[in-house]
Amino acid sequence: MSNVRRLYELQEIDLAIKDDNKSIYDIEGKLQDDSTVVEAKAKLEEEGSRLSEMRKTEKQLDWDIEELSVKMKDVDKQLYGGSVKNPKDLTSLNEELEHFKQRRGIMEDGLLDLMTDLEQQQRAFDYAKSELGKAQVEWRENNGHLVEDRDRLNNETAELEGKREDAASQVDKSDLVIYERLRKTKGGEAIARVEQGMCRGCRINLPTHTLQKVRTGQELVYCTNCGRILYIS
Numbered sequence: 001m002s003n004v005r006r007l008y009e010l011q012e013i014d015l016a017i018k019d020d021n022k023s024i025y026d027i028e029g030k031l032q033d034d035s036t037v038v039e040a041k042a043k044l045e046e047e048g049s050r051l052s053e054m055r056k057t058e059k060q061l062d063w064d065i066e067e068l069s070v071k072m073k074d075v076d077k078q079l080y081g082g083s084v085k086n087p088k089d090l091t092s093l094n095e096e097l098e099h100f101k102q103r104r105g106i107m108e109d110g111l112l113d114l115m116t117d118l119e120q121q122q123r124a125f126d127y128a129k130s131e132l133g134k135a136q137v138e139w140r141e142n143n144g145h146l147v148e149d150r151d152r153l154n155n156e157t158a159e160l161e162g163k164r165e166d167a168a169s170q171v172d173k174s175d176l177v178i179y180e181r182l183r184k185t186k187g188g189e190a191i192a193r194v195e196q197g198m199c200r201g202c203r204i205n206l207p208t209h210t211l212q213k214v215r216t217g218q219e220l221v222y223c224t225n226c227g228r229i230l231y232i233s
């Protein structure tokens, strides 16, 4: 295979990648704004973290009440077990027990309030979850086919990138440098086919000696008008 043919095949792959990227870009533009889904997700996350915070507080409160109850049992034992006889000590133990009772009462009230809030919060969380589900279904109904097309194009591009790598490795290094440089200035088309003695890149008739050089395919021949590398299949 001649060098220019290898380059031409590389260009075919590059143009296909360019086409796919353009299509992907167009699809991205057509894909409807998904801010409703994004907002619903954020809302669910917010409600979820509030819920788990409240559950944590509930657990902590449960644990504190339990701990306090154990302490109270201990004081109770000292108070009525008969081991403490000094009236002064008994009075202070009684005061301690009273103090614990009060504290536990406050905590239990707090726990009851929290449980009511938790029920409410659970409802808010469930609601946010169903709202997200609705938003997702609606978005998919409106954009499903576009997403499919985009995924297909993305896969195709990945495959082409692999092919491109193979093709580029077959090309002479210095030719590749020239190709890449020309590609940038010639809108992706560094190589122009010659058809009926004409450069298809700029549609100018080529001199006979240029055509002859292109036909031998030994070296890269450039269009004297547009500067593209000429290729005859």
Ligand SMILES: [Zn+2]
Residues within 6 Å of the ligand: 192, 199, 200, 201, 202, 203, 204, 223, 224, 225, 226, 227, 228
């Ligand atoms: Zn030309």
